[in-house]
Amino acid sequence: xxxxxxxxxxxxxxxxxxxxxxxxxxxxxxxxxxxxxxxxxxxxxxxxxxxxxxxxxxxxxxxxxxxxxxxxxxxxxxxxxxxxxxxxxxxxxxxxxxxxxxxxxxxxxxxxxxxxxxxxxxxxxxxxxxxxxxxxxxxxxxxxxxxxxxxxxxxxxxxxxxxxxxxxxxxxxxxxxxxxxxxxxxxxxxxxxxxxxxxxxxxxxxxxxxxxxxxxxxxxxxxxxxxxxxxxxxxxxxxxxxxxxxxxxxxxxxxxxxxxxxxxxxxxxxxxxxxxxxxxxxxxxxxxxxxxxxxxxxxxxxxxxxxxxxxxxxxxxxxxxxxxxxxxxxxxxxxxxxxxxxxxxxxxxxxxxxxxxx
Amino acid sequence: xxxxxxxxxxxxxxxxxxxxxxxxxxxxxxxxxxxxxxxxxxxxxxxxxxxxxxxxxxxxxxxxxxxxxxxxxxxxxxxxxxxxxxxxxxxxxxxxxxxxxxxxxxxxxxxxxxxxxxxxxxxxxxxxxxxxxxxxxxxxxxxxxxxxxxxxxxxxxxxxxxxxxxxxxxxxxxxxxxxxxxxxxxxxxxxxxxxxxxxxxxxxxxxxxxxxxxxxxxxxxxxxxxxxxxxxxxxxxxxxxxxxxxxxxxxxxxxxxxxxxxxxxxxxxxxxxxxxxxxxxxxxxxxxxxxxxxxxxxxxxxxxxxxxxxxxxxxxxxxxxxxxxxxxxxxxxxxxxxxxxxxxxxxxxxxxxxxxxx
DNA sequence: AATTATTTGTGCGTATGTATC
DNA sequence: AGATACATACGCACAAATAAT
Numbered sequence: 001x002x003x004x005x006x007x008x009x010x011x012x013x014x015x016x017x018x019x020x021x022x023x024x025x026x027x028x029x030x031x032x033x034x035x036x037x038x039x040x041x042x043x044x045x046x047x048x049x050x051x052x053x054x055x056x057x058x059x060x061x062x063x064x065x066x067x068x069x070x071x072x073x074x075x076x077x078x079x080x081x082x083x084x085x086x087x088x089x090x091x092x093x094x095x096x097x098x099x100x101x102x103x104x105x106x107x108x109x110x111x112x113x114x115x116x117x118x119x120x121x122x123x124x125x126x127x128x129x130x131x132x133x134x135x136x137x138x139x140x141x142x143x144x145x146x147x148x149x150x151x152x153x154x155x156x157x158x159x160x161x162x163x164x165x166x167x168x169x170x171x172x173x174x175x176x177x178x179x180x181x182x183x184x185x186x187x188x189x190x191x192x193x194x195x196x197x198x199x200x201x202x203x204x205x206x207x208x209x210x211x212x213x214x215x216x217x218x219x220x221x222x223x224x225x226x227x228x229x230x231x232x233x234x235x236x237x238x239x240x241x242x243x244x245x246x247x248x249x250x251x252x253x254x255x256x257x258x259x260x261x262x263x264x265x266x267x268x269x270x271x272x273x274x275x276x277x278x279x280x281x282x283x284x285x286x287x288x289x290x291x292x293x294x295x296x297x298x299x300x301x302x303x304x305x306x307x308x309x310x311x312x313x314x315x316x317x318x319x320x321x322x323x324x325x326x327x328x329x330x331x332x333x334x335x336x337x338x339x340x341x342x343x344x345x346x347x348x349x350x351x352x353x354x355x356x357x358x
Numbered sequence: 359x360x361x362x363x364x365x366x367x368x369x370x371x372x373x374x375x376x377x378x379x380x381x382x383x384x385x386x387x388x389x390x391x392x393x394x395x396x397x398x399x400x401x402x403x404x405x406x407x408x409x410x411x412x413x414x415x416x417x418x419x420x421x422x423x424x425x426x427x428x429x430x431x432x433x434x435x436x437x438x439x440x441x442x443x444x445x446x447x448x449x450x451x452x453x454x455x456x457x458x459x460x461x462x463x464x465x466x467x468x469x470x471x472x473x474x475x476x477x478x479x480x481x482x483x484x485x486x487x488x489x490x491x492x493x494x495x496x497x498x499x500x501x502x503x504x505x506x507x508x509x510x511x512x513x514x515x516x517x518x519x520x521x522x523x524x525x526x527x528x529x530x531x532x533x534x535x536x537x538x539x540x541x542x543x544x545x546x547x548x549x550x551x552x553x554x555x556x557x558x559x560x561x562x563x564x565x566x567x568x569x570x571x572x573x574x575x576x577x578x579x580x581x582x583x584x585x586x587x588x589x590x591x592x593x594x595x596x597x598x599x600x601x602x603x604x605x606x607x608x609x610x611x612x613x614x615x616x617x618x619x620x621x622x623x624x625x626x627x628x629x630x631x632x633x634x635x636x637x638x639x640x641x642x643x644x645x646x647x648x649x650x651x652x653x654x655x656x657x658x659x660x661x662x663x664x665x666x667x668x669x670x671x672x673x674x675x676x677x678x679x680x681x682x683x684x685x686x687x688x689x690x691x692x693x694x695x696x697x698x699x700x701x702x703x704x705x706x707x708x709x710x711x712x713x714x715x716x
Numbered sequence: 717a718a719t720t721a722t723t724t725g726t727g728c729g730t731a732t733g734t735a736t737c
Numbered sequence: 738a739g740a741t742a743c744a745t746a747c748g749c750a751c752a753a754a755t756a757a758t
Contacts, residue, residue: 006726032742043728048743056414064743065735078490083471088456098446101473105484110491113441113471115459126463132436133468276664306634306664364745390723401747406724422724423754 008049011040015054019070030060030068079109079333081326082135084126086118086143087242091272091301092316096168099322100139107330116143118242120150127154137163137329139322142170144241145212149174164332166340168325170212178332180325183343184213187314188220188268190348191296194312195266196228199357200294204236204264206248206274214239214270217298221268236264240274249277258285265357266294272303275311275353290355300349310351317344366407369398373412377428388418388426437467437691439684440493442484444476444501445600449630449659450674454526457680458497465688474501476600478508485512495521495687497680500528502599503570507532522690524698526683528570536690538683541701542571545672546578546626547585548706549654552670553624554586557715558652562594562622564606564632572597572628575656579626594622598632607635616643623715624652630661633669633711648713658707668709675702 015031018024024031031039036047051068054060058077062068081104085093097113104111112133116123123143130138131154138158143149149172156175158165164178171179195203205221208214218237225232238260240248247253261267269275275297279289287293289309296312297304304311321344328340373389376382382389389397394405409426412418416435420426439462443451455471462469470491474481481501488496489512496516501507507530514533516523522536529537553561563579566572576595583590596618598606605611619625627633633655637647645651647667654670655662662669679702686698 008726034742045729046727049726062743063736065741066737067742078487080491088452088459094446094451097471098473101446101471105472105480105487108487110487111471113455113459113469114463115456122463129436129463129466129468133438302660303664306661306666308664308666366745392723403748404746407745420724421755423722424756425723 007040007042008046008053011036011042011047011050012053015050016057016059019054019059024070030070032067079104079136079330080112080134081109081329082112082114082130082133082138082140084114084116084123084130084138084140086116086141088115091299091303092169092318095316095318096141096322096325099319099324100326101322102319103323103326103330109330116141118143120144124151124154127151131157135163137333138165139168139325139329140165141168142172142212144210145170145172146210146215162336164329164336164338166325166329166332168321173212178328178340180321180328180340180342181213181344182316182321183345184216185220185223186343187298187346188217189224190346191268191298191312191314192221192224193228194348194350195268195294195296195354196224196230197358198266198294198354200266201230202233202236202264202266203230204233204238204260204267206238206240206267206269206278208241208270209239210241217268217270233263236260236267240270245274245277249281254284257281261285261287261293264293266296266354269295269297272297272299272301272307272311272313275313276303276307279307279309279311279353290353294354296348296354304349304351307353309353311353312349312351314348315346317346320344365398365400366404366411369394369400369405369408370411373408374415374417377412377417382428388428390425437462437494437688438470438492439467439687440470440472440488440491440496440498442472442474442481442488442496442498444474444499446473449657449661450527450676453674453676454499454680454683457677457682458684459680460677461681461684461688467688474499476501478502482509482512485509489515493521495691496523497526497683497687498523499526500530500570502568503528503530504568504573520694522687522694522696524683524687524690526679531570536686536698538679538686538698538700539571539702540674540679541703542574543578543581544701545656545704546575547582548704549626549656549670549672550579550582551586552706552708553626553652553654553712554582554588555716556624556652556712558624559588560591560594560622560624561588562591562596562618562625564596564598564625564627564636566599566628567597568599575626575628591621594618594625598628603632603635607639612642615639619643619645619651622651624654624712627653627655630655630657630659630665630669630671633671634661634665637665637667637669637711648711652712654706654712662707662709665711667711669711670707670709672706673704675704678702 033044033047037044055062058071060068060070083100112135114126114130116126120143152175155165167177167179171177207218222232269278275295282289289295298314300313300315304313332338391402391405395402413420416429418426418428441458470493472484472488474484478501510533513523525535525537529535565576580590633653640647647653656672658671658673662671690696
């Protein structure tokens, strides 16, 4: 039953153990081939085969006429970390990258970057490509996280290969995984609560339907409304996906948009991007912001700061999130049992897009 | 005198030649070890050593009980491309990345990303790290390109190792290199020309002193002024570097800034970022934009679109630049003699920050 | 389903070459 | 110059995996 392990593999294992234990110190000479033969009573060829294994692993360097030396960088080996993000045009993109990069480059590791364009097919290809690139860990932004993903098998492959994965911003609820996110339900409660505090009662919403963040922000929205004994009028809620955002603000959809908003005094927008689109469309809708319609949104990005009027928006952790993701991932590489599931508690940055009705 | 080449190396060379010639077709079985022994009248051990060389080069795969197969991806091997950018907070950053990524991932290559934070020391470390990462090519944004770089030796190393390098956005003038840039002199002429056309004669400038782009934009600025028989008053020109930008707009430097601008009807700003800072500082300076002071700048970014007033700005190629860089680099990997030095001709996007005095 | 031939993998012994200290 | 250590090379035997019969 016991599968026979080749001698040279056993001896390679023994050598590797001793290198990692520190019995053979880094930079020093390894035991010579001849000594190895005597010690284990093996042929020279077998000894050489064993050392060849370590050489291929970059653990040792052979120098003819001199000896075999243990590579200096044992344990401190440069890791290759995959970073798979959805969308370069998203304003969280540079933040996430710089947060991750800061931690990894400080420790001499490197980043293999890929983009999924928020498409599951591309995500699949990129995951396969990253697998082929021999990454030691992966930081990834889930694609269309609210919908069933066809790529969970690959994520499970990573787990089976003991390659740790950390999700940032979004994650797949059906997958038992590590993630670092904003507390989107709470974020939405905060923003909705602010609108209610300012005297708004007829509040609409524009949410993203394919991202789990959309579902969570909707949850917080509904949650807060009912908590304050307000009713949710579903006619005031609009849903979009990456593919239909422009369509939602197009001329064809204008009546729908107009009708949904005409009944509201305030709207909660899924993101600053959406809020900005709404502000830009407001003249056409005959609505002055915030006089006729107040807007609150998410991400507290440069858009919310520069828009006219500036937009009241819930904060996003920014580079810190990438930071924590990278730190956690490195810990998981060291200690495979390490887990990380973290949600940041956001705050609200109040600007000029909400009118006080009270 | 002739250095004796080991038999197994010779035979490995012979095999490699035949693989690359197509004599042994990809995907097919290589000649068996036994046949190789007979053909060259060598021992099996030597034959195995020869094949081991090719195996290490990933040219062949051995399958016990079956045979040795030539790897399918000879020549079409996944390349590892280094991408070293300066600053993630710069608005060209996502554009450059997505342009590069689009081309490379379409061909199955991968990107090793690093950031230099526009610091030469960090650039050096990252270049060394990229060298260790075995990249097949490098796309890089030069750090402080107007100043003497201590890292040109590494760039020369890359050249010596036949690893092609393409600079984007900026390059080192002292290095004979491939680059893809915006035509900054022309860009500056266009912007300055527009200010002059709108009747401005007292025109100031705020330029970046450590980037070659700063020097080129200054050149275009001066060039156009003198071309239109206007004089350059050096009191109206301010210089900054990444480290001193905030200082320039600080309270301590306020008198300097105020004095330089009080004499102008228009200012040419090095970037939308600077223009925005100036707009934000304008109330403190007692200047209404564009009524008292007109502003033109560079990059045509989201900032210029959203600022109040919106900023007249010279266009930047955007993702196209990264696109061309990646395409060129791949061509250089294929054909080492290939060169690329390209400058985009920009245009001007006119917005609300320039007042017509005529 | 079992056998057989083929092919690569593991292992031993020996000898000589070559680089380094 | 000599000792030492790794590199190359020959020959043999058997194990393990695969494909074809």
